[in-house]
Amino acid sequence: MALEKITQVSGRGVYVPGNDIDTDRIIPARFMKCVVFDGLGEFLFFDVRHTPEGVPTGHPIDKPEHKGAKILLTGANFGCGSSREHAPQAIHKAGFRAVIAENFAEIFFGNSTTLGIPCVNAAREDIAKVAAAIEKNPAIEVVVDVAALEVRFGGDKIKITQRDSARDALVNGRWDAIGELIDGVPAVKATAAKLPYLAA
């Protein structure tokens, strides 16, 4: 399967401050009662965006000036908690195409990469720099350059890092492994035949 080569993502950015934003906060469990992922976008960060009575709290992603943002900026250990792919799916369906954080929880990172959402790491001061620039002018274009490992915004730039395997997968259009895995099926059967519990 030919996949898009994701070398850079550009668009407006929005900063959602906080560390340890877990998958329950990204998409509360009650919205996982679904058999398809469509429609998850509107429930992204739902319980932070609304009071228990359902009144909007003025969350950054709901601010009119951030509507249509494609780049999500946040703190450390983003996406900790469960393995639910509903979390990156909700982020994707809400229109985000890249996430910049200090670091990411493991499973979330893998799930996001498989969906073609680059998750890139930046230093806290650098994230604050981008956030400040967005604050000043929400309309500036933020470019997450996965190939060059930098984020450009309003004439300035910061360095980012990303795990080599993920970066390689994104820029070479191999972020969804299914095609390659299917090619390996004959080898899979050979490996299975050598394991007593699988050799039928």
Added chain:
Amino acid sequence: MPKSLFEKVWDAHSVRKLANGQTQLLIGTHLIHEVTSPQAFGMLRDLGLKVLMPHRTFATVDHIVPTNELVEPYKDPLAQAMMDELRKNCAQFGVTFFDRATGKQGIVHIVGPEQGITQPGTTIACGDSHTSTHGAFGAIAFGIGTSQVRDVLATQTMALGALKVRRIEVNGKLRAGVYAKDVILHIIRVLGVNGGTGFAYEYAGSVFDGFTMEERMTVCNMSIEGGARVGYVNPDETTFAYLKGRPYSPTGAAWDAAVANWKSFASDAGCRYDDVVKIDAADIAPTVTWGINPGQGISITENVPDPTKATSDDEKAGIIEALAYMKLPAGQPIKGTKINVAFLGSCTNGRLSDFQEVAKYIKGRKVAPGVRAIAVPGSQIVALQCEKLGLDKILAEAGFEWRAAGCSMCLAMNPDKLIGDELCASSSNRNFKGRQGSITGRTVLMSPVMVAAAAVTGSVADAREVFAVNN
């Protein structure tokens, strides 16, 4: 060269290197449930693919099943739709489904071991982060996302980079009233909620040698709460004794061959670890959480932290946020905090031994007035075992509602939920904001016996005092 169990299992299941440097890893056993599989089956249909090894795929239903409603259609049409979808997918693709009618249904991480499907030296994947539970048997078990569920369904493999291995040794003797749950809450407290990122945890030492399989499962279950995707214990005689005679365990000559094979997977003496952490069992106290992640734990005799004493701005902000959410005063004892709900169950602590231990102490006692208490067996088989021993009656007489098997109040995908800012003494594994179904609901994680102590006193309590615990 001496190798760790992780390396041996990894090597035996490596199919080939992929272009991006990751490994195509064979997944011998695939467990699925209703929440993370329907989209994966949908993707399979879209791509016109089949399940490569349907006989190595096993399904159960756990998250959405109401534990107080046995007759379908369920009141919640979404829950019913997920049930129907799983049934349809299993039938269409030829996958074994431990549906409620089989008497074998339960939480996926309880069903696998119970059926003898979970075996040493194997790889296991499930679209659920607590798949690490199965590592108790010396399996390498991964929680995966839905796209990977699709990959495993279609190819029985997934693309993965190898993990580092950290050996966590707990030596010595646990004090009275200290349980496996306290051991893992302590480990997470010491190493942090993301201390395990990139690692598989190998649990070892005299405490693990002496643990039952159920205790090992409780610890491995919460590896992910410490950031480690995989946690395991080397297989030994305790493991083999547990597996003997289970429905999917080998029999006759095949049994002996299997045991010999399983033994060969245990870590070799002198193998290399990326890190080693040693913990003295005597340092572990009955532990409870005070905050909004499982690493925010303290001994029952300690005070909740005071943000003014924090050593960094980050820590300070974290404490302030957690205390505000938990509505706990800074620097005060956690003991005595009023509870509204007591929850016994989940894949961490919903097994026979958990209910046995609670029944031992709660017999003849009563749940405090105003406390809603529910006891939820992790599987239909656990329910039956408990009922045969009359544990359900002991719990019911004490004031616990005895339910049918499922995830129940561990998370908010079925009717069991906290209301408003209720505080729950819970034997489950996550205390994230809103985890138990109310966006202001509060969770205090603890061992089942501590839940029982909280239930009878109506507040977070030291079970050693309440019950004179002397396990």
